[in-house]
Amino acid sequence: xxxxxxxPTSQIGDxxxxxxxxxxxxxxxxxARPTMRHVAALAGVGVKTVSRVINGEPNVSAAxxxxxxxxxxxxxxxxxxxxxxxxxxxxxTRTIGLLVGSVDNPFSGAVHRAVEDAALARGVAVFASxxxxxxxxxxxxxxxxLRRRVDGLIxxxxxxxxxxxxxxxRRGTPVVFVDREPAGVASDTVVSDNLEGAAVATRHLxxxxxxxxxxxxxxxxxxxxxxxxRGFLDELGLAGIATRDIPVIENLHDIETARxxxxxxxxxxxxxxxIFSAQNLVTIGVLHALRESGLQHAIALVGFDDVPLADLLxxxxxxxxxxxQEIGRIAAERVFARLDGDAGxxxxxxxxxxxxxxxxxxIPPRERG
Amino acid sequence: xxxxxxxPTSQIGDxxxxxxxxxxxxxxxxxARPTMRHVAALAGVGVKTVSRVINGEPNVSAAxxxxxxxxxxxxxxxxxxxxxxxxxxxxxTRTIGLLVGSVDNPFSGAVHRAVEDAALARGVAVFASxxxxxxxxxxxxxxxxLRRRVDGLIxxxxxxxxxxxxxxxRRGTPVVFVDREPAGVASDTVVSDNLEGAAVATRHLxxxxxxxxxxxxxxxxxxxxxxxxRGFLDELGLAGIATRDIPVIENLHDIETARxxxxxxxxxxxxxxxIFSAQNLVTIGVLHALRESGLQHAIALVGFDDVPLADLLxxxxxxxxxxxQEIGRIAAERVFARLDGDAGxxxxxxxxxxxxxxxxxxIPPRERG
DNA sequence: CTAAGGCTTGACATCGTTGTCATGAGACGA
DNA sequence: TCGTCTCATGACAACGATGTCAAGCCTTAG
Numbered sequence: 055x056x057x058x059x060x061x062p063t064s065q066i067g068d069x070x071x072x073x074x075x076x077x078x079x080x081x082x083x084x085x086a087r088p089t090m091r092h093v094a095a096l097a098g099v100g101v102k103t104v105s106r107v108i109n110g111e112p113n114v115s116a117a118x119x120x121x122x123x124x125x126x127x128x129x130x131x132x133x134x135x136x137x138x139x140x141x142x143x144x145x146x147t148r149t150i151g152l153l154v155g156s157v158d159n160p161f162s163g164a165v166h167r168a169v170e171d172a173a174l175a176r177g178v179a180v181f182a183s184x185x186x187x188x189x190x191x192x193x194x195x196x197x198x199x200l201r202r203r204v205d206g207l208i209x210x211x212x213x214x215x216x217x218x219x220x221x222x223x224r225r226g227t228p229v230v231f232v233d234r235e236p237a238g239v240a241s242d243t244v245v246s247d248n249l250e251g252a253a254v255a256t257r258h259l260x261x262x263x264x265x266x267x268x269x270x271x272x273x274x275x276x277x278x279x280x281x282x283x284r285g286f287l288d289e290l291g292l293a294g295i296a297t298r299d300i301p302v303i304e305n306l307h308d309i310e311t312a313r314x315x316x317x318x319x320x321x322x323x324x325x326x327x328x329i330f331s332a333q334n335l336v337t338i339g340v341l342h343a344l345r346e347s348g349l350q351h352a353i354a355l356v357g358f359d360d361v362p363l364a365d366l367l368x369x370x371x372x373x374x375x376x377x378x379q380e381i382g383r384i385a386a387e388r389v390f391a392r393l394d395g396d397a398g399x400x401x402x403x404x405x406x407x408x409x410x411x412x413x414x415x416x417i418p419p420r421e422r423g
Numbered sequence: 424x425x426x427x428x429x430x431p432t433s434q435i436g437d438x439x440x441x442x443x444x445x446x447x448x449x450x451x452x453x454x455a456r457p458t459m460r461h462v463a464a465l466a467g468v469g470v471k472t473v474s475r476v477i478n479g480e481p482n483v484s485a486a487x488x489x490x491x492x493x494x495x496x497x498x499x500x501x502x503x504x505x506x507x508x509x510x511x512x513x514x515x516t517r518t519i520g521l522l523v524g525s526v527d528n529p530f531s532g533a534v535h536r537a538v539e540d541a542a543l544a545r546g547v548a549v550f551a552s553x554x555x556x557x558x559x560x561x562x563x564x565x566x567x568x569l570r571r572r573v574d575g576l577i578x579x580x581x582x583x584x585x586x587x588x589x590x591x592x593r594r595g596t597p598v599v600f601v602d603r604e605p606a607g608v609a610s611d612t613v614v615s616d617n618l619e620g621a622a623v624a625t626r627h628l629x630x631x632x633x634x635x636x637x638x639x640x641x642x643x644x645x646x647x648x649x650x651x652x653r654g655f656l657d658e659l660g661l662a663g664i665a666t667r668d669i670p671v672i673e674n675l676h677d678i679e680t681a682r683x684x685x686x687x688x689x690x691x692x693x694x695x696x697x698i699f700s701a702q703n704l705v706t707i708g709v710l711h712a713l714r715e716s717g718l719q720h721a722i723a724l725v726g727f728d729d730v731p732l733a734d735l736l737x738x739x740x741x742x743x744x745x746x747x748q749e750i751g752r753i754a755a756e757r758v759f760a761r762l763d764g765d766a767g768x769x770x771x772x773x774x775x776x777x778x779x780x781x782x783x784x785x786i787p788p789r790e791r792g
Numbered sequence: 793c794t795a796a797g798g799c800t801t802g803a804c805a806t807c808g809t810t811g812t813c814a815t816g817a818g819a820c821g822a
Numbered sequence: 823t824c825g826t827c828t829c830a831t832g833a834c835a836a837c838g839a840t841g842t843c844a845a846g847c848c849t850t851a852g
Contacts, residue, residue, distance in 0.1 A: 136505035
């Protein structure tokens with residue numbers, strides 16, 4: 055074990071060295087993963103010299119660089135980033151953790167893509183996980199990220215408090231909250247203007263004469279959903295509409311529950327003339343329900359968050375669009391600014407929303423009855 | 424430096440031990456990340472005992488477990504997975520690398536989600552990267568994964584040959600190719616039945632009487648795109664249609680280029696009566712062009728790969744749907760089977776496609792002129 | 793000719809953890 | 823009472839890399 059034998063033919067350099075061997079030739083088809091010591095032995099230099107060459111450090115002769123490079127290529131050597139990190143001064147893994155709603159939700163995908171683009175430019179890899187609005191998953195994902203020593207976190211959260219992150223924040227790990235604001239800790243946050251966006255959507259319907267509106271939204275415990283609901287209700291209040299009779303249907307977490315809720319709503323004796331759907335999957339569920347009821351041209355709809363192909367539907371779907379690319383871009387920018395030494399107070403960035411009129415939100419109210 | 428001072432008040436256990444200190448008290452608000460040695464010192468036990476408790480190894484007394492657990496909680500200790508891996512026998516990082524077309528493409532998102540679900544069940548984290556059909560990005564992503572010592576790879580590829588992976592495969596790293604078959608190496612592969620799917624789409628149009636068809640597809644160098652094109656052309660040949668006059672427009676890589684190509688096609692003197700769009704973004708581009716030309720009810724369309732909200736459009740979009748969830752699920756299953764010791768020959772899994780008739784593919788041919 | 797300085801290079805300790813092994817305490821049967 | 827066994831525990835080396843430091847060589851200036 056670990057026995058050293060002289061094997062002058064197995065080196066690239068010109069000096070005689072002992073080569074690494076277990077005394078048994080490894081079969082060609084199951085070579086072990088080479089380490090720096092293997093490269094050093096093959097090149098006939100010390101491991102530190104290999105380290106210097108691999109990391110492009112100065113003060114290595116051209117001849118040595120050539121020998122080491124050749125040996126590394128011959129062995130298909132890949133440095134072990136984590137072993138290096140253990141000793142390296144900055145201790146950076148060049149890895150960040152990203153927790154989004156679900157990697158197959160278009161909003162999340164756009165955020166993810168923007169984060170990835172920023173990370174790629176800095177040679178940083180991205181762990182991506184789906185939250186699925188499950189508090190346990192949030193904690194597990196964060197824990198999994200931290201055990202892998204990510205340099206920073208970009209998190210969409212669902213649990214009641216993120217106070218469990220306080221020790222990590224004290225250690226200086228950058229954490230940026232996206233889409234939803236944290237509770238119990240202060241850290242950089244990037245969110246859409248949910249309150250104002252919902253108000254804009256609601257005003258849009260009110261201005262077209264609608265008085266019987268309905269709200270369909272996500273889980274009530276999500277602060278983002280609460281803000282959208284409040285924006286909706288506040289605006290009704292400003293318009294002097296009694297919110298007592300306004301249907302506010304919450305806890306719709308996927309297309310199917312939203313569709314069923316919308317169908318039930320449309321079958322009431324006194325259905326609304328306009329619907330505000332406060333999340334992209336909810337909007338899609340409502341679209342299905344309207345279509346099934348043949349009411350897509352009769353009942354107005356404004357959705358919060360854009361929906362794929364919304365412009366190709368008939369009528370086009372009017373939405374208050376978020377800007378997930380921008381959210382992701384800014385979140386990544388915050389993480390990297392912190393890693394670059396920015397020690398200022400927590401920054402809260404509000405990304406504006408944009409009303410996109412496509413038809414469904416411009417349907418006038420029908421007469422009652 | 425590294426000086427040890429006795430600090431009997433800073434421990435949870437009952438034995439006197441030297442605590443870790445630099446001789447200077449760290450400020451409360453910038454505590455360094457605790458290691459096992461810190462936990463051991465606080466608990467008044469040896470590091471190996473902490474290791475045993477953290478890893479749930481047997482033969483530790485209940486009292487010791489309690490002390491160590493308390494100390495770990497007090498310090499908010501998180502074990503460093505990579506440091507452990509360095510020494511651990513199996514050397515697994517419990518991490519895999521996933522390379523998809525783009526994390527914001529719905530097909531990729533669905534694959535990603537399925538892989539994540541399988542990985543989560545095993546406590547494995549997923550690095551996700553976007554290929555963007557860029558050969559350089561493929562190599563960089565793979566290299567970034569390997570430097571981080573992922574246990575396995577699930578790859579969508581674009582470069583001409585994946586022979587560069589041969590040494591890694593010899594080392595036993597599981598590699599599964601998804602969506603596109605590799606060249607130059609043999610390894611597990613999970614793909615849709617592109618040839619047959621395209622043939623089904625084409626037959627569907629032929630059976631409805633179309634003779635003037637057109638093909639709009641992705642980059643010609645992508646083998647998957649080649650297979651779809653061949654499926655289309657072969658089927659025309661079988662039907663006795665001269666393929667010389669059939670428009671075959673390739674290298675459409677995003678919605679906008681596809682839209683422009685389709686618009687140009689529709690403005691020809693002799694436009695097709697039916698279109699086969701061979702990729703999801705191309706289908707969306709074609710849908711825009713048809714809509715802009717007011718021809719969505721006049722020209723038949725069958726797309727390869729499903730499109731979000733395809734069922735809500737008018738007409739609904741007929742597609743040959745792939746099954747990205749299944750592709751992702753099987754790919755993950757292959758990786759984990761290999762990690763569990765499956766040393767059998769490379770497996771090629773073909774996931775069937777499914778024709779979904781929604782209206783656009785059932786439009787009959789218009790009379791010429 | 794010699795001292796000083798710069799350039800190359802490698803030995804060694806170290807990062808945070810786990811595998812190996814030895815040690816000591818207590819239980820148990822003869 | 824005494825070995826023998828099991829259990830609980832910690833010292834130490836090792837994993838693959840990098841930081842530190844000293845040594846050797848070669849220039850160059852005095």
